[in-house]
Every structure is written in C-alpha cells, then in structure tokens.
Amino acid sequence: MKNLKKYLLLTTVLIAFTSCSTDDNSPVANDVNLVFENTFGSTPIVLGGETSATATTTTSSAGQIHHFSELKYVISNIRLVKGDGTEVLYHINDLDRGATVIDQSKVSSLNYVMSTIPAGEYTQIKFGLGIKQELNTLDQFRFPDFYAAAGANDTQMMWEWGTGYRFTKIEGFYGADNNVLSIHSGSTVEGEEGVESSYTQGVDAYREIVLDLSTSAIVGGKSPKITIKADFNMLLSGQSNTIELGSGNAVPSVHTAVNMVKFVDNIGGNGTTDQKGMFSITSVTN
Amino acid sequence: MMKKSFGFLFIVLILASCSSEDYESISYDNPDLVLDIPIDFPALNNAVHSNRPTKYGVELGDRLFHEKKFSTNNTISCATCHAQENAFADNNSQAIGIEGRIGLRNVPPIQNLAFMKFYNWDGSKLQLESQTIVPIITHEEMDSSILEVIEKLQGDAVYKDLFQKAFGDSEITPDRIYKSIAQYEYTLISANSKYDRVKKQQGETFTAIESQGYQVFQQKCASCHSTPLFTDQSFRNIGFPLNPDSNEAGRARVTGVSSDYMRFRVPSLRNVAETAPYGSFGQFATLDAVLDYMSDSVLDAPNLDPIFKENGNKINLTAEEKFQLIAFMKTLSDDQFLGR
Numbered sequence: 001m002k003n004l005k006k007y008l009l010l011t012t013v014l015i016a017f018t019s020c021s022t023d024d025n026s027p028v029a030n031d032v033n034l035v036f037e038n039t040f041g042s043t044p045i046v047l048g049g050e051t052s053a054t055a056t057t058t059t060s061s062a063g064q065i066h067h068f069s070e071l072k073y074v075i076s077n078i079r080l081v082k083g084d085g086t087e088v089l090y091h092i093n094d095l096d097r098g099a100t101v102i103d104q105s106k107v108s109s110l111n112y113v114m115s116t117i118p119a120g121e122y123t124q125i126k127f128g129l130g131i132k133q134e135l136n137t138l139d140q141f142r143f144p145d146f147y148a149a150a151g152a153n154d155t156q157m158m159w160e161w162g163t164g165y166r167f168t169k170i171e172g173f174y175g176a177d178n179n180v181l182s183i184h185s186g187s188t189v190e191g192e193e194g195v196e197s198s199y200t201q202g203v204d205a206y207r208e209i210v211l212d213l214s215t216s217a218i219v220g221g222k223s224p225k226i227t228i229k230a231d232f233n234m235l236l237s238g239q240s241n242t243i244e245l246g247s248g249n250a251v252p253s254v255h256t257a258v259n260m261v262k263f264v265d266n267i268g269g270n271g272t273t274d275q276k277g278m279f280s281i282t283s284v285t286n
Numbered sequence: 287m288m289k290k291s292f293g294f295l296f297i298v299l300i301l302a303s304c305s306s307e308d309y310e311s312i313s314y315d316n317p318d319l320v321l322d323i324p325i326d327f328p329a330l331n332n333a334v335h336s337n338r339p340t341k342y343g344v345e346l347g348d349r350l351f352h353e354k355k356f357s358t359n360n361t362i363s364c365a366t367c368h369a370q371e372n373a374f375a376d377n378n379s380q381a382i383g384i385e386g387r388i389g390l391r392n393v394p395p396i397q398n399l400a401f402m403k404f405y406n407w408d409g410s411k412l413q414l415e416s417q418t419i420v421p422i423i424t425h426e427e428m429d430s431s432i433l434e435v436i437e438k439l440q441g442d443a444v445y446k447d448l449f450q451k452a453f454g455d456s457e458i459t460p461d462r463i464y465k466s467i468a469q470y471e472y473t474l475i476s477a478n479s480k481y482d483r484v485k486k487q488q489g490e491t492f493t494a495i496e497s498q499g500y501q502v503f504q505q506k507c508a509s510c511h512s513t514p515l516f517t518d519q520s521f522r523n524i525g526f527p528l529n530p531d532s533n534e535a536g537r538a539r540v541t542g543v544s545s546d547y548m549r550f551r552v553p554s555l556r557n558v559a560e561t562a563p564y565g566s567f568g569q570f571a572t573l574d575a576v577l578d579y580m581s582d583s584v585l586d587a588p589n590l591d592p593i594f595k596e597n598g599n600k601i602n603l604t605a606e607e608k609f610q611l612i613a614f615m616k617t618l619s620d621d622q623f624l625g626r
Contacts, residue, residue, distance in 0.1 A: 137416075140431050140460075141460045144433065160420060161406075161410060161424065162410060188542070201409070201540060202540055203541070203542035258544045258547075261542055
C-alpha cells in the first residue's frame with residue numbers, strides 16, 4: 001500500500017511536470033540564412049557623405065545622379081513556402097523574434113538568421129517590407145527588443161507622432177549640387193487594428209513581397225543561404241513610377257504621404273500587379 | 287505522515303506553478319462617473335463608451351497627468367504644457383519639452399475632448415487612448431518610453447493603491463495608463479462660460495458690444511467655428527504663414543491626400559482668450575493679430591479654403607467689428623473650468 005501511494009505520487013508529479021512543458025516536437029530543424037544585398041543595379045551600394053569619393057552613385061531614368069549616406073528598411077512577417085504550398089510562418093506575430101532592421105551601415109544586419117525551420121524543400125519566400133498594421137503600434141510592452149533596436153539613436157526607425165515604425169529611411173544626395181535627399185516611409189492608418197474595412201484615414205505603407213526561389217532551399221541537415229537583392233535603382237526608376245526629385249518631393253517637408261506612396265510602390269511593389277518591388281533572388285546555396 | 291504531507295504540498299506547488307490563472311481580485315467599489323453632458327453638444331467619441339470614466343480611473347488619470355516621472359529626466363508632466371489656467375494649453379508659440387526642446391506645433395487645449403472625433407492639429411489620432419504615448423516617446427517632448435515610466439511608478443504605494451482601486455489589482459500596464467489619462471481628460475468639459483449662461487437665459491446678458499460681436503461672429507465665423515464646440519472639426523487651409531519645419535505638411539502627413547496639404551483642424555474657440563498665441567505653430571501673438579491677418583490677405587494656395595478664395599483671400603472685417611468680435615470671444619472663457 002505504501003509503495004502504491006509512492007508510485008501514485010510519483011506519477012502525479014510526472015504528469016504535473018509534463019503538463020508544464022511546452023511540446024517541442026518539431027521535425028528536424030535548421031537555420032536559414034537570409035542575406036540582403038543592397039545595390040544600384042548589379043553594383044553593391046557603398047554609403048558616403050555629401051562629398052564622398054567612395055560612395056556608389058547611380059543615375060535615375062530622369063537623369064539625376066544620386067547616392068546614399070544612410071539606408072535602412074524593416075523586414076518582417078517572413079514565410080517560407082514548400083513546393084506543395086505549405087507555409088512555414090516565422091514568428092510572424094512577434095516582432096522581437098521575427099522582424100529586423102536591415103541597415104547598410106551594419107554588416108551584421110545584412111545577414112538575418114532564421115532558426116529552427118522545419119526540414120523540407122522550400123520554393124518560395126514571402127516577407128513584408130515594413131510592419132503589418134496590427135503590429136505597427138510602437139508597443140514596447142509586447143516587443144521590447146525590436147522597440148529598442150528600432151528606436152536606437154543610430155537607427156531611428158520610429159515615427160513617434162504616428163505611433164508606428166519607420167519602414168524605410170533613406171538619406172543621401174542628388175544632382176550636381178548634391179541637394180539633400182531624405183525619403184522616409186511608414187503607415188499612418190487609423191482604425192481597428194488589422195481590420196482593413198475599419199481604416200478611416202491614413203496610408204498603408206506596408207508591402208507584401210513574394211519571391212520564387214531560383215533553386216529550392218533544402219532545410220534539414222544543412223543551413224541554406226538565400227541571397228536577396230534589393231535594387232535601389234528602383235527607388236526613383238521603378239515599375240510603378242518614374243520620379244524626378246525636386247523641392248516638392250526630395251525631403252519629408254513636402255513629400256508628405258502623397259509622394260511617399262510613389263516611393264513605396266517602387267521599392268515594395270503596388271501590392272497587386274507587382275509583389276516584388278526592388279527585391280529579387282540572387283542565389284540559393286544549400 | 288510527515289512525508290506524505292510534504293509530497294502533497296509538492297504536488298500542489300507544481301500544479302500552482304502551472305496555472306497562470308488570475309487570482310480572484312479583491313472586490314472594490316469604483317463606480318462610473320456620470321459625465322455632465324451639456325445640452326446640444328455633439329455625440330461622444332465612440333472610444334468613451336469602451337473606456338467610461340470611473341471614480342478611481344479619473345483620480346488615477348489626474349495624478350498621472352501631473353506626474354513628472356513621465357519625462358525621462360523627471361522635469362515635466364502633461365500638465366506642464368497643458369496648464370489649467372490656459373484651458374490646458376500654454377502661452378508658448380510651440381510646445382517646449384525637456385531641456386527646452388522646441389516641438390513642431392502649438393500646444394492644443396484639452397477641453398471637451400470627449401466630444402471630438404479627431405485629436406491633434408492634423409487629426410492624426412481618432413481616440414485619446416492611442417494618443418497618450420505620443421508625448422511620452424517624442425524626443426522634443428518627454429523623450430521617455432512606457433516601460434521606463436512604469437518602472438519609475440512601480441513601488442510607489444500611492445499608485446499601487448490607485449491602480450488597485452481603478453482596475454481591480456495593482457499591476458501597472460501601458461493600457462491602464464493610457465485609459466486612466468483618457469478618462470481624466472474626458473471629464474475636462476468646458477460649458478459654463480458667460481456665453482453658455484446667456485444662452486440658458488438665466489438672467490445674465492451680453493453687453494451691447496458682446497452682443498454685436500455675436501452678430502458678427504454668426505455672419506463671418508460660424509460656418510467653420512460651428513456647433514457648441516465652436517468648431518466643425520473639419521480640416522482647412524486658411525492661408526496662415528507656413529511652418530518652415532521640414533516635418534510639417536498639415537493633415538496631408540496623415541492622409542496622403544494632396545488637397546490636405548497644410549490643412550489643420552478648425553480650433554474650438556472656447557476659452558480662446560486664454561490660449562494665445564494662435565495658429566498651428568503660434569504665428570500670432572494676439573487675437574487682434576489673427577483678425578488683422580485674416581481681414582488683410584492670407585496666403586494663396588491651390589487648396590485655400592473656398593470661403594477665403596471666393597472672397598479675395600480674406601474675410602472682410604472693420605476695426606469696429608474686430609473689437610466687437612474679441613469682446614464676444616472673451617465671453618467664451620469659462621472661469622470655473624480655468625480654475626479661477
């Protein structure tokens with residue numbers, strides 16, 4: 001009897017323990033490396049100040065030479081799609097674990113490691129340029145890490161007045177006189193979070209990017225590397241708009257949300273006919 | 287026997303550690319406040335219905351509104367810029383935050399906000415609960431963060447007690463902070479000016495000049511400064527001198543609509559005599575200066591308000607009419623509201 005009680009006790013304890021642990025039965029898991037290459041055409045971008053001799057320059061369709069001194073954008077809502085259409089969601093509702101600021105001035109930020117991806121053969125990647133509306137609230141309480149990263153003094157990816165994150169921040173110079181170029185984007189939508197029909201005002205600058213992988217990324221045993229090119233020639237000379245910079249649109253003062261959308265459609269696609277914007281797959285290495 | 291008890295206790299502990307269930311909160315008496323809604327005021331903002339002011343919610347909000355710990359260096363509170371004697375605005379051209387940092391715009395008064403559909407001069411926010419965070423985190427205002435604020439408030443027995451009374455337990459969360467401050471602001475209703483008392487016909491009357499001013503007001507001002515709030519809550523470009531700050535675009539910054547460029551929300555005229563200077567970034571030192579500018583000639587723009595455009599970019603006012611108008615506008619000051 002005494003023994004029986006002991007066993008019962010032990011069993012109960014074990015059950016209690018078991019019910020505490022969260023199941024981790026994911027199949028063979030592995031990393032996927034996303035490498036971001038920011039370019040003008042096929043030339044990697046080198047940042048530089050107003051009179052920099054080393055900065056990469058490019059000339060827009062409208063004939064304006066320009067270069068950047070700062071180049072940042074936010075990637076979130078990453079999904080990997082298998083050949084059969086199954087989507088693996090990568091912390092899509094957790095900015096701390098599933099969103100990142102790509103910053104051309106920080107080499108480490110250009111390589112984003114996604115961990116514990118279920119084994120399989122992936123043929124497509126989807127991600128968001130920016131942050132979807134329902135998470136775009138500067139909620140430090142929910143996502144302290146991403147909040148800190150985006151809000152850091154050397155990053156400044158926040159629009160405090162709009163209580164949302166900056167999705168892109170591009171600083172630079174254009175034209176023979178090196179006029180200032182300052183292009184920022186972000187959403188200003190108001191309404192019930194995530195319910196598009198309730199949006200009563202504002203601009204949604206979040207863009208969904210869909211890229212087919214040139215070679216399948218095979219996860220399981222190895223860590224595939226997916227190299228994604230962001231061709232910033234598209235900023236001014238994109239599929240949606242050919243933009244000539246001037247006093248009316250080169251700096252935030254007057255670009256307002258009206259002009260902002262043109263830049264956003266160029267680099268992030270218009271959301272309907274163009275879901276690539278400036279992005280393309282350079283290579284997949286297994 | 288002893289052993290058995292330990293075993294049992296052990297199990298109980300484990301089970302307890304598994305559950306994340308809220309413990310039964312101590313019952314508390316925190317009645318809804320009855321808002322004294324003035325006759326003919328517009329409908330309440332919908333957000334009020336899901337965040338009804340309560341006795342302790344408002345008491346907590348009031349305390350938080352005056353709490354300097356909201357600023358990163360503990361020097362300013364909401365009330366620093368939103369001072370009661372100025373209808374919860376101040377007398378600076380543009381807001382002044384910590385370390386004397388200058389903000390983009392003129393401080394808006396906080397009055398009758400429960401009845402407003404838009405907040406801020408560009409209407410960027412549609413409910414107060416989501417506005418509160420903006421000054422806390424803005425570099426030119428308090429330059430803090432909500433977790434920094436919560437950390438500073440934690441451990442303060444007065445707050446523990448107030449959060450407990452207002453929300454049922456003493457946990458300090460961002461949402462509770464936003465809600466209680468909004469609740470407090472909902473109670474800031476100004477509707478007891480001389481104008482209101484004259485309207486109620488309880489014996490008080492306008493002087494001759496005030497009465498003439500009211501006539502002029504109805505003819506030349508009331509199409510925009512309409513309703514008992516003295517604003518139709520529309521956004522208009524009325525050709526005021528432009529803010530050179532590179533972040534200013536008026537309502538277009540929010541909506542992305544070109545025609546909203548440099549449009550601002552029509553300000554309420556309640557307590558207007560107490561909120562100088564005027565204009566989105568305090569362009570005008572006095573009411574006289576505003577009226578002189580409007581009757582002289584405003585800046586032209588493609589989206590200049592039709593009322594100006596169709597009238598030679600101005601509103602015709604004689605010196606006498608201006609004098610009368612200002613006398614009338616002074617009757618919109620609410621001494622009780624201003625704490626006089």
